[in-house]
Amino acid sequence: MPEGHSVHRLARQFTDVFGGERLRVSSPQGRFEAGARLLDGATLVQARAHGKQLFLGFGPAHDDGAVQSVLRVHLGLYxxxxxxxxxxxxGASSIGAPRKMGETDTFTDDADASRPYAGPPPPVGQVRVRLVSDRGWADLRGPTACEVITPEEAAAVVARLGPDPLVPGTGPEEFLARVSRRRVALGQLMMDQAVVAGVGNIYRAESLFRQGLNPWLPGRSLNEEAGTALWEDLVTLMRDGVRRGKIITTRPEHRDSLDETGAPAPLWPDNAYYVYQRDGLSCRVCGVQVRVTDMQARKLYWCPGCQSL
Structure with missing residues (x-):
């Protein structure tokens, strides 16, 4: 499942290539025909993300950017x-949309650069939604959620979510308030989208490690200073994820300089993480063996040396 930085990159991609364009909307698969009819011929006037939710706002071209209908998409696992x-x-965007979701985003371009553009090709696979402009297209496959809702309903969805570290002007106050009222383990709360939106398994593991926080610490035991530092680190890491298109959490001084052959070690993925998917390996900081366990049916990676209670 993509983490929040990927969805914010997607929103930026849609703004770059479709912003202000009147779009032809269809459902080649047939499962979204009613929704496609509601949006067909409308103009994309807004694209934004909150956590793992993407909101594409449509309206009439002549109405100064007013949103009348919203296409809400949650990509989920597939x-x-x-x-x-x-x-x-x-060329309109240097940011690729995630085709393979997870640690890195890969731009996929289905056009043949050697041929003049003659419109979109026939759909391949189960395309739930196809958006087409005079210059290009976007195909959506396999989302968990895909629906047309009103702006008010979109606002209600956002209201149910926790604060998003990537939304400008958002501070740690709401995050601290939501964490401090819970006895639940901090590692569990970090995956709760109603506590903090956009954080997934990688950001959960890596941010807790970087702040030296034990995943089993009860939320209400997290003091304001530590909670603020955790939030600010999430902001830094996730903004970097938007910029890079991949998650890299290690500081330069903790990366390997050479691989096993003596060649320069690649930054990603070999040097990308402190604990995520490094179970059984020595901690980059203290040397203790990194462990993995289950927490709420998700794998949790942590270092007993750096993250002890």
Missing amino acids: GAWSFGGDETFR
Whole structure:
């Protein structure tokens, strides 16, 4: 499942390549025909993300950006967008949309650069939604959620979510308030989208490690200073994820300089993480063996040396 930085990159991608464009909307698969009819011919006037939710706002081109309908998409475990179009379309954004979701985003372009643009190709696979402009297209496959809702309903969805570290102007206050009222383990709360939106398994493990916080610490035992530092570190890490298109949490002084052959070690993925998927290996900081366990049916990676109670 993509973490929040990938969905914010997607929102930026849609703004770059479709913003202000009147779109033809269809459902080649047939499962979204009613929703496609509601959006067909409307203009994309807004694209934004909150946590793992993508909101594409549509309205009439002449109405100064007013949103009348919202396409809400949650990619879940298997959803993905692919894009294609002419040279202008491809060059409109340096940010790729995630085709394979997870630690890194990969831009997929279904166009053949050697041929003039002649419109989108026939759909491949189970395309739930196809968006088409005069310059290119985007296909959505396999989302967990895909629906047309009103702006008020979109606002209600956001209201049920926790604060998003990537939303400008958002501070740690709401995050601290939601954590401090719970006795639940901090590692569990970090995966609760009603506590903090956009954090997934990688950011959970890595941010707790970087702040030296034990995943089993009850939320209400997290003091204000430590909670503020945790929030600010999430902001830093996730902004970097938006910029890079991949998650890298290690500080330069904790990365390997050479691989097992003596060649320069790659930054990603070999040097990307402190604990995520490094169970059984020595901690980069203290040398204690990194462990993995289950917490709420998800794998939790942690270091007993750096994250003791």
